[in-house]
Amino acid sequence: MSRSRxxxxxxxxxxxxxxxxxxxxxxxxVPTGPTAEELERMRQDSIRAAEEAAxxxxxxxxxxxAAxxxxxxxxxxxxxxEVVYFDYDEAAIRPxxxxxxxxxxxxxxxxxxxxxxxxxxxxxxxxxxxxFALGNDRAESVIRFLTGFGLDMGRFSSVxxxxxxxxxxxxxxxxxxQNRRVxxxxxxxxxxxxx
Numbered sequence: 249m250s251r252s253r254x255x256x257x258x259x260x261x262x263x264x265x266x267x268x269x270x271x272x273x274x275x276x277x278v279p280t281g282p283t284a285e286e287l288e289r290m291r292q293d294s295i296r297a298a299e300e301a302a303x304x305x306x307x308x309x310x311x312x313x314a315a316x317x318x319x320x321x322x323x324x325x326x327x328x329x330e331v332v333y334f335d336y337d338e339a340a341i342r343p344x345x346x347x348x349x350x351x352x353x354x355x356x357x358x359x360x361x362x363x364x365x366x367x368x369x370x371x372x373x374x375x376x377x378x379x380f381a382l383g384n385d386r387a388e389s390v391i392r393f394l395t396g397f398g399l400d401m402g403r404f405s406s407v408x409x410x411x412x413x414x415x416x417x418x419x420x421x422x423x424x425x426q427n428r429r430v431x432x433x434x435x436x437x438x439x440x441x442x443x
Contacts, residue, residue, distance in 0.1 A: 321441040324355045325434065328364065328441075332390065334428045336371075339385035341393055349393050352432075356399055361437035366390050368408040369415075369431070371424035376410060383408030390430050405435070 282290065330352075332345040341349065356362055368383030387406035395401050416423035 324359070324441040325438060327351050328355055328362070328434060329432050331429050331431050333425065334386050334430070336424070336428065337374075337382070338428075339382065339389045341389060346393070349390065353394060353397050353399070355441070356394065356403070359437060359441055360403075361440050362434060363403050363405075363436035365433040365435050366404060366406045367431040367433060368406065368410075369413060369427055369429050370411050371427040372411045372414065372419065373424065374411075379410035380408045381410075383410045386428075386430050 327348075330348055332348050333342065334340070334345070335342060356364075366387035368385070368387035370379035370382045370386075372379075374382070384406065387408060391401070391404045391406060394404065411427070414423070414427045415429070416426040
């Protein structure tokens with residue numbers, strides 16, 4: 249009996265000791281990162297996003313450049329079409345007219361495909377025949393000025409309207425001054441300005 253008590257006591261001690269032992273620590277978590285397929289998909293998504301961003305930036309820059317070219321072309325057209333004025337009964341280029349013509353020269357040199365028609369006008373004083381001749385002399389004076397700086401004569405044509413197309417009505421010095429002019433019409437190459 250003492251032997252069975254002894255075995256029983258030994259078993260009880262083992263059970264008590266086993267029951268009092270602290271729980272084993274939990275195992276370290278196993279990292280659950282993306283799989284190789286997920287990594288490849290993320291890489292492809294990243295490449296696609298970068299390509300799309302680059303394409304948007306290129307499109308933005310191209311749009312800005314196109315807008316800048318159009319602004320430059322519009323400014324060039326305005327300069328080319330700017331009217332020049334003459335003194336009474338004169339076809340000589342005035343100093344203020346010369347600066348306007350020099351601005352046209354720069355544009356014409358940069359755009360060799362541009363062709364212009366010079367339209368000469370006169371005020372109402374004088375005979376109709378005289379005013380047609382004076383309008384022609386004014387248009388030809390402008391052409392001589394431009395070709396004097398090396399531009400090809402074939403790029404220009406002229407016409408005279410004499411007193412037939414006034415821009416200002418009335419018989420005042422102000423009206424007459426506005427009517428003594430040469431107007432410019434772009435006959436070719438106007439769409440290519442600034443390109």
